[in-house]
Amino acid sequence: MSSEADLVWKALADPTRRAILDLLAKAPLTTGDLCEHFGLARHGGIGRTGVMKHVDVLHRAGLVLFRREGRQRWNYVNAVPIQRVCDRWVSGHVRDLARSANHLKDLAEGKRRPLGSG
Amino acid sequence: MSSEADLVWKALADPTRRAILDLLAKAPLTTGDLCEHFGLARHGGIGRTGVMKHVDVLHRAGLVLFRREGRQRWNYVNAVPIQRVCDRWVSGHVRDLARSANHLKDLAEGKRRPLGSG
DNA sequence: AGGACATGTCACCGTATGGTGACATGCCGA
DNA sequence: TCGGCATGTCACCATACGGTGACATGTCCT
Numbered sequence: 671m672s673s674e675a676d677l678v679w680k681a682l683a684d685p686t687r688r689a690i691l692d693l694l695a696k697a698p699l700t701t702g703d704l705c706e707h708f709g710l711a712r713h714g715g716i717g718r719t720g721v722m723k724h725v726d727v728l729h730r731a732g733l734v735l736f737r738r739e740g741r742q743r744w745n746y747v748n749a750v751p752i753q754r755v756c757d758r759w760v761s762g763h764v765r766d767l768a769r770s771a772n773h774l775k776d777l778a779e780g781k782r783r784p785l786g787s788g
Numbered sequence: 789m790s791s792e793a794d795l796v797w798k799a800l801a802d803p804t805r806r807a808i809l810d811l812l813a814k815a816p817l818t819t820g821d822l823c824e825h826f827g828l829a830r831h832g833g834i835g836r837t838g839v840m841k842h843v844d845v846l847h848r849a850g851l852v853l854f855r856r857e858g859r860q861r862w863n864y865v866n867a868v869p870i871q872r873v874c875d876r877w878v879s880g881h882v883r884d885l886a887r888s889a890n891h892l893k894d895l896a897e898g899k900r901r902p903l904g905s906g
Numbered sequence: 907a908g909g910a911c912a913t914g915t916c917a918c919c920g921t922a923t924g925g926t927g928a929c930a931t932g933c934c935g936a
Numbered sequence: 937t938c939g940g941c942a943t944g945t946c947a948c949c950a951t952a953c954g955g956t957g958a959c960a961t962g963t964c965c966t
Contacts, residue, residue: 676803679800679801679802679803679806680801682797682800682801683797683798683800683801684797684923684924685794685797686924688797688877691881695880695881695884695887695888700942700943701942701943701944702941702942702943705942716924716925716926717925717926717927718942718943719925719926719927719944719945720924720925720926722943722944722945723923723924723925724924727923738943740932740933740934740942741932741933741934741941741942741943742933742942742943743942743943743944746888747881747884747888748888749881749882749884749885749888750885750888752878752881752882753881753882753885756874756878756879756882759806760870760874760878761874762813763809763813763865763867763870763871764867764870764871764874766813766865766867767867767868767871769813770813770864770865770866770867770868802953802954804954818912818913819912819913819914820911820912820913823912834954834955834956835955835956835957836912836913836956837914837915837955837956837957838954838955838956840913840914840915841953841954841955842954845953856913858912858962858963858964859911859912859913859962859963859964860912860913860963861912861913861914907966908965908966909964909965909966910963910964910965910966911962911963911964911965912961912962912963912964913960913961913962913963914959914960914961914962915958915959915960915961916957916958916959916960917956917957917958917959918955918956918957918958919954919955919956920953920954920955921952921953921954921955922951922952922953922954923950923951923952923953924949924950924951924952925948925949925950925951926947926948926949926950927946927947927948928945928946928947928948929944929945929946929947930943930944930945930946931942931943931944931945932941932942932943932944933940933941933942933943934939934940934941934942935938935939935940935941936937936938936939936940
């Protein structure tokens with residue numbers, strides 16, 4: 671298994687990876703740049719290997735693309751999969767906020783059968 | 789560590805948990821109902837204990853609330869944290885889609901310094 | 907009371923995951 | 937050519953996580 675959406679969700683689950691995306695959203699960076707950002711004890715200090723594994727996860731999820739330039743690797747963020755996941759799943763639930771709120775109201779009122787349930 | 793947003797992301801990372809939220813979005817269910825849904829080999833067949841652990845993760849993330857009714861437990865979805873996370877993070881990146889696309893165009897064109905980088 | 911049922915808890919297991927250090931590759935410049 | 941730097945890869949470790957079976961609690965019904 672593990673569809674593309676799955677890879678995106680898994681990739682987004684880690685705060686370090688989300689921070690990487692935040693950085694890359696401001697500007698493309700080389701792997702070394704990213705390592706500096708996280709190695710300076712900013713986020714607890716992760717080594718190069720760790721950062722690269724995170725970037726690799728993001729890359730396999732399609733969230734990060736890169737381009738080789740000599741011995742450097744420029745990493746780019748690709749927000750399209752995020753938007754796709756948001757469209758296909760998140761907004762579905764957010765759209766149900768009203769209904770959800772209704773359920774929660776039933777919850778607060780302690781109804782026996784919270785739905786019409788017919 | 790592990791802020792509320794973190795818990796939400798972690799909770800959303802698992803496809804089974806997202807499926808649980810999908811079910812609960814349609815209608816509140818008891819734990820037993822959920823177990824039946826996943827135990828009938830529908831999603832590979834997860835036992836009661838496994839389902840309850842998932843529901844517990846969702847509950848600790850604030851995505852599922854519940855109400856006791858006798859020996860039953862009615863589980864309710866709460867989409868508010870999803871919306872919050874979406875607002876604070878996802879939409880930020882989706883908003884940058886244009887800029888992101890610009891970067892990617894630079895990538896495709898093989899520019900040396902993809903940004904103005906000044 | 908007593909049994910059946912729904913739920914909750916516990917110890918445990920295999921694997922995935924985050925993280926590391928050591929080493930290999932490859933490109934640039936002297 | 938040769939050294940140095942940025943990157944990539946490998947083996948390895950500790951822990952978190954998904955999942956299970958066995959057992960405990962509590963509630964409903966007879």
